[in-house]
Amino acid sequence: MAAQSTLRRSPGDRFSHLFDHFLERLQARLDAYQRRNPLSKRTAQLLTTLALSLSIIASSYGGYRLYRRRKKEQRLGRQLLRRNSGLLSKDGSRTIFVPYKDQTTKVTIHPTKDTTFDAHRRLFLSPPKQTGMEIGVPPTNIKPGLNMAFIHQFGALMNIMIPRWRSKESGLLLTHAIFLLLRTYLSLVVARLDGEIVRDLVAGKGKAFLLGIARWLSIGAVSSYTNSTIKFLQSKISIAFRTRLTRYIHDLYLNKTQAYYKLHNLDGGVGHGADQFITQDLTLFCDSAASLYSSLGKPMVDLVTFNFQLYHSLGPLALSGLLVNYFATATLLRRLSPPFGKMKAVEGRKEGEFRSMHARLIANAEEVAFYGGGPTEHILLDEGFKELRKWMESIYRIKVGYNMLEDFVLKYSWSAFGYLVTSMPVFLPTLGSPSTSDQRPKIASTSATAVGVHQETTDRSGGRMKQFITNKRLMLNLADAGSRMMYSIKDLSELAGHTSRVYSLISTLHRVHADAYLPGRGTYSELFSLADVQGTLHKGFDGIRLENVPVVAPSLYPMGGEELVDNLSFVVGPGDHLLITGPNGAGKSAVSRIVAGLWPTYRGLTSRPRSDGQHGVMFLPQRPYLSPGTLRDQVIYPHTEVDMQAAGRRETELQAILEQAKLGCIPEREGGWDTRKMWKDVLSGGEKQRMGIARLLYHEPRYAFIDEGTSAVSSDVEGLLYETAKAKGITLITISTRASLKRYHSYTLTLGLGEDANEYEFLRVGTVSEKSSVERELAELRETLSHVEDWKKRRQEIDAELAKVWATKEDESGEETITEPLEP
């Protein structure tokens, strides 16, 4: 006993001891209480019944409340879903309801904080030197592959996918890892059991054999559950990663910096389509990141475990052989492996280009149909697909050779090697493991009688059989794990390709978000490129003011833009309605783009109100935009119903606004405010423009830019719309080539003047200078018209000259045709 008491307790023993100790103390206390205050059996029964009843009532009430809350939520969800709306919390998070089966499910979306973007910017815009990537994006100088750049890029994305150790994703990864370990353990058990079953079969032990089969089946059930759970968890991880990344990208793409416009029109870092990046590339990246976790993690665990097991049964020599084999094969395959990462990245780009061609056709289907442009579009699409097909075929050709080598090395040469290694204890027992060599003397010393000798021989061959089968299965598992590791090299390269695409998108978005355009080391920025923005956009001015701002049509970074108007200056205060006019392409709409902040203020100062919409400035673009959603959404755009309710606006107001915009019949015609249609196709050209005016009347901004906003509206209605908008106190800045609109404005800004068409004139309507400018224009026109008679005369002369040179005759069909010129 004394010897026992000196033994160290294991942690498990200590816990059970502690548990017993506390249980004993509790029991003693209860006994003491019972002795002091003896309860009658009846009272005890009563108390128990009371406690039970109370717990039943409490849980029923709790359940009832939960049920009611769920019902209420379902009702609200259905209502909000129908109205294309959601709930807005004080912390900026939005709760939306999405259809799920026959019901709705609640989703709360928390916006990414600005501090998170600030913290991540370094990762995406200033990669460490060791990666070889240049400061600035996208990392075009590095080929996607297994290199330092890949490690950095993947790490940066992991920061978004697993933001905290205690996040849901960490839990999923941990659970997945536990199941992977369980699967490895089960493989070991199966390997041993396999050996035992064959041994019992060979030895003719029927009972043991049947017992082995029963154990085999029960382990099979657990293994099947484990395998399907692993697959399920892998998909869950992939979706969880995708959700995090998609929300992050959406928060960068669709925020106040208008990255969705600048990405394609100014930056161009990701070509012309972010859609392909956000949809397909992101999905492929998440799928391969999640599958790599299991396809790399599991074989790694397997390799360590099985190698350890084999070391015990086969000895150090065999294990060294195995390791040398892995190393040699990995080096060979790595050397001969084609650049899968780069190939995947190019494939993604080509897929994106082909997809955007189709998207363009869908967006412009009506225009193409009117022109009868189907055959031309057909050729273009076929050409786009041909490029993609060629690339895919070249990838498949490259892959064939590599797959042959990979298959032979990993499947056949490895199994042959495995057979050799597992046969070692049989043919070379002296080189076997200590466990196998230990058995031999024992066996030899016990061989006394003939029966005994026979028994020993059977035992020995049974033992060998079991050992061989177990080792063989271990070897097969090992070969499987090893080959999966090797296949993972290819998966890893492909993951590098997807990683590079997603990283490029996010880093370009960060560049747009932070306006981080710097000239490269030792280079100067081009004139009027994004790295040459020296002007200021000032928000918070009651009016629109441009001071010496050159109007520049930008080019994609790092190229410089083209100057359209030299240093433009004008001021528009409250009530100073301005008409911007001039020839096509003079830069009229460009002025509104500069004020909206879409195009940079390269020099000088642009001042405008702080906010968009009410109390601020609103822009009605040249091409009317109709959003997907209800009829209500069309009038209140860019507000949603949540914003409308928050602003205290009512549907009756909307009806009055539509009346003012001469669209009063629309709600009745289209079936009410909650009707959802493809409004782009349902409304006529003029109706779309009137819808724009209705939006203006709904938002009642202080200033409004209307870019050719009434060109398809009849002039009497146009006048009415202008007067209504002005009566609401909206200061209008109209962009139009129609001089008739001058009567609704107090100032005109004429662009495209001068020899180089880069001069302008800003005049007050009705002043002497404005009149003289109109008269000047008239004089110019009269001057031009005075030449008409001369031009007519000249034309007659040319016709007469031509008649002398060309002879004409009537052909058989009676049509006039030109034959050959007459000899002089």
Ligand SMILES: Nc1ncnc2c1ncn2[C@@H]1O[C@H](COP(=O)(O)OP(=O)(O)OP(=O)(O)O)[C@@H](O)[C@H]1O
């Ligand atoms: N996104 C863009 N990126 C680069 N250049 C552009 C872009 N949009 C327009 N431009 C160029 O800027 C110039 C001025 O365009 P803008 O739309 O301001 O002309 P406009 O005076 O409004 O013409 P219109 O009367 O035809 O509407 C044009 O030469 C055009 O090619």
